[in-house]
Amino acid sequence: MRDVAIIGTGETKVGEHWDVSLRHLALEAIQAALADAGVATVDALYVGNMLAGELAGQEHLGALVADFAGLSGVEALRVEAADASGAAALRVGYMAVAGGLADIVVVVGVEKMTDALAGEIVYGRSLATDGDYESAVGGSLTAVNALLMRRYMHEYGYAQRDFAPFAVNAHRNAVHNPQAMFRFPITPERFAAAPMVCDPINLFDSAPAADGAAAVVLAPGDAARTFSAVPVRIRASAVGTDALAVHDRHHPLLLRSAALAAQRAYEQAGVTPQDIDLFELHGSFGILAALSLEAAGFAAPGQGVRMALDGEIGLTGRIPIATMGGLKARGHPAGATGVYQVVEVVHQLRGLAGENQVPNARLGMTQSLGGSGGTAITHILERME
């Protein structure tokens, strides 16, 4: 297998883009990434997307986006793994370059959610749960995560307000991210006063549905320097899976998919959690942030929330998370989110994160979850010295 490097990135602002179509969002991110990499043509395009068929009335995104982005004729496929779709598209692009099947690949994650009505969006996101046994009985994605959260509170003795530091940290970091959806800080008091969505998950504990697109350009590692002054090597790329339904898992509070993906990634890279300088995790709800920290080996079971309460997730903490706002405040455009996470880690490793720069960031990790953890996809990225 060949080394694979990221030689360019692009992203649109995350938000409610009523005036911009899905194809225009994808185009903007791809053009920015190609310009950053200094390339005009690619061998393949992989599109990560979760909900275009349900919410944007469009399938067949590979050819659509390739044609619209001026790449007509190239190999182009859409990759789907619920809200880990963006990370899944990167995984496919990585395999193509690592395996020598393509040299220059562009990966774009794109999602257009906010045209739809609120109930349609809740229904669309619920398609990531088990359709016969969770969503069929009224289980929204938020509801099944709320079931995890209440059980976690019961087993480990936490209160709902103890989850506030995840949202407070995310909002604090989004203030300095020009691409973020919610660029304002929140207080623990404001968190506690937010209305319930599916209690104990309230509005400020939930990542917002959004529109957006993010893209990266991949190249073989040995050629990366001809394109980019500061390329970033993909040291690990790994996928783990588990039952879609929470009720089908042996231990609902242990995210097996995330533990498997993280373990495989650490083995590929030959590193341990102690070597990771920042971790862009899938904090669509505080409970998933906590369970991800635990599954990836940064905290013991039941200690993920304690880490956040102890201030260890901030930019200068033991393991910074949501450094550009995370899913909660940058926004969560479902199938685009996995690529945003990677773009943000690349910014950190290149020293381009501005006010949010993690000091001496050399090794960064991303972890994207589909649904409540049926899929987990982990990438470890390293600044090439």
Place this chain on the structure above:
Amino acid sequence: MNIPRNWRLQQQRYRLEGEVCEKCGARIFPARDICPECEAPAKTPLVFSGKGEVYSYTTVHTPPQGFEEFAPYILALIQLEEGPLITAQLTDVDADHVDIGMPVEMVTRKVQGGGAEGPIVYGYKFRPVLHATVHAAPHE
């Protein structure tokens, strides 16, 4: 949800029919045909008792399309007395009176539908265990 899909699930919906693994004895719900404990084929039907206790619960204030008429409703994970967890709505109870560990039993209720959303779907919900009515024995 369309009619054939609901029809295929009727044994699970109306009778809590799952499976038992002939090799290791695991009792499996929902049916999945391969034992999650030992990975042997498991296709022997087993009807569950419908008794269990609340493992976790939430009140859904923002429902998916198709469930608006029920909101707010209580969704729960129930640990069945045979072992497996099941996701289901609670009925005949206020959220204020639900606790983890509360004994519950299965009942059949309307789960979805009517009107523009498609056919009415009946299936399992769970309610607090009612104390059995004791009929006074006739005095001799």
